[in-house]
Amino acid sequence: AQKVTQAQTEISVVEKEDVTLDCVYETRDTTYYLFWYKQPPSGELVFLIRRNSFDEQNEISGRYSWNFQKSTSSFNFTITASQVVDSAVYFCALSEAVNNNDMRFGAGTRLTVKP
Amino acid sequence: ETGVTQTPRHLVMGMTNKKSLKCEQHLGHNAMYWYKQSAKKPLELMFVYSLEERVENNSVPSRFSPECPNSSHLFLHLHTLQPEDSALYLCASSQLIGTGGYGYTFGSGTRLTVV
Numbered sequence: 001a002q003k004v005t006q007a008q009t010e011i012s013v014v015e016k017e018d019v020t021l022d023c024v025y026e027t028r029d030t031t032y033y034l035f036w037y038k039q040p041p042s043g044e045l046v047f048l049i050r051r052n053s054f055d056e057q058n059e060i061s062g063r064y065s066w067n068f069q070k071s072t073s074s075f076n077f078t079i080t081a082s083q084v085v086d087s088a089v090y091f092c093a094l095s096e097a098v099n100n101n102d103m104r105f106g107a108g109t110r111l112t113v114k115p
Numbered sequence: 116e117t118g119v120t121q122t123p124r125h126l127v128m129g130m131t132n133k134k135s136l137k138c139e140q141h142l143g144h145n146a147m148y149w150y151k152q153s154a155k156k157p158l159e160l161m162f163v164y165s166l167e168e169r170v171e172n173n174s175v176p177s178r179f180s181p182e183c184p185n186s187s188h189l190f191l192h193l194h195t196l197q198p199e200d201s202a203l204y205l206c207a208s209s210q211l212i213g214t215g216g217y218g219y220t221f222g223s224g225t226r227l228t229v230v
Contacts, residue, residue, distance in 0.1 A: 035218050043203060045221040105158040
């Protein structure tokens with residue numbers, strides 16, 4: 001079965017610092033999808049990005065960037081020039097192509113950005 | 116404004132009460148999910164409905180009873196709960212199971228406290 005590990009439980013940075021959230025996954029499937037979600041204090045999980053297993057191209061969206069490396073089974077998330085509004089819990093998730101109803105989430109990383 | 120609406124946002128109930136959580140989506144999705152999020156625990160998948168049929172029940176105690184009357188609505192009926200059931204209950208929806216790779220859209224959750 002698939003598994004997602006987010007080893008960093010909590011991270012605290014000062015505003016404008018760069019921060020990287022780690023995500024390591026395990027799966028036996030060759031086709032799978034990786035996701036990052038943000039959970040602000042309001043509670044809902046907000047979708048940030050989806051990446052399929054055949055697309056290792058890194059992606060940048062504003063201050064957010066994602067580094068997908070199949071060789072190390074990692075899908076790390078970097079926030080550049082962090083802001084207080086980035087404070088949230090971030091979840092990495094994995095679903096296998098034939099079984100979308102079994103998305104596995106990591107334990108989450110709580111990011112606190114201090115002014 | 117999330118595409119998935121959950122009510123109520125907060126609920127306090129005694130162990131002998133019966134209550135229901137409601138989830139509604141108008142995104143055209145045909146799969147819906149209940150997740151439990153306890154403090155310092157990973158998101159736990161409870162139930163999955165695809166085309167209004169339950170396709171997964173992850174060993175959830177019978178004091179939790181889901182209902183999916185149509186593809187837009189999902190309920191979680193609660194009765195004789197225990198204090199350890201206090202948690203954030205999140206509803207999510209997605210496109211049809213099996214097509215893979217679709218992220219979930221989450222509601223803001225119901226914060227349940229059992230006293």
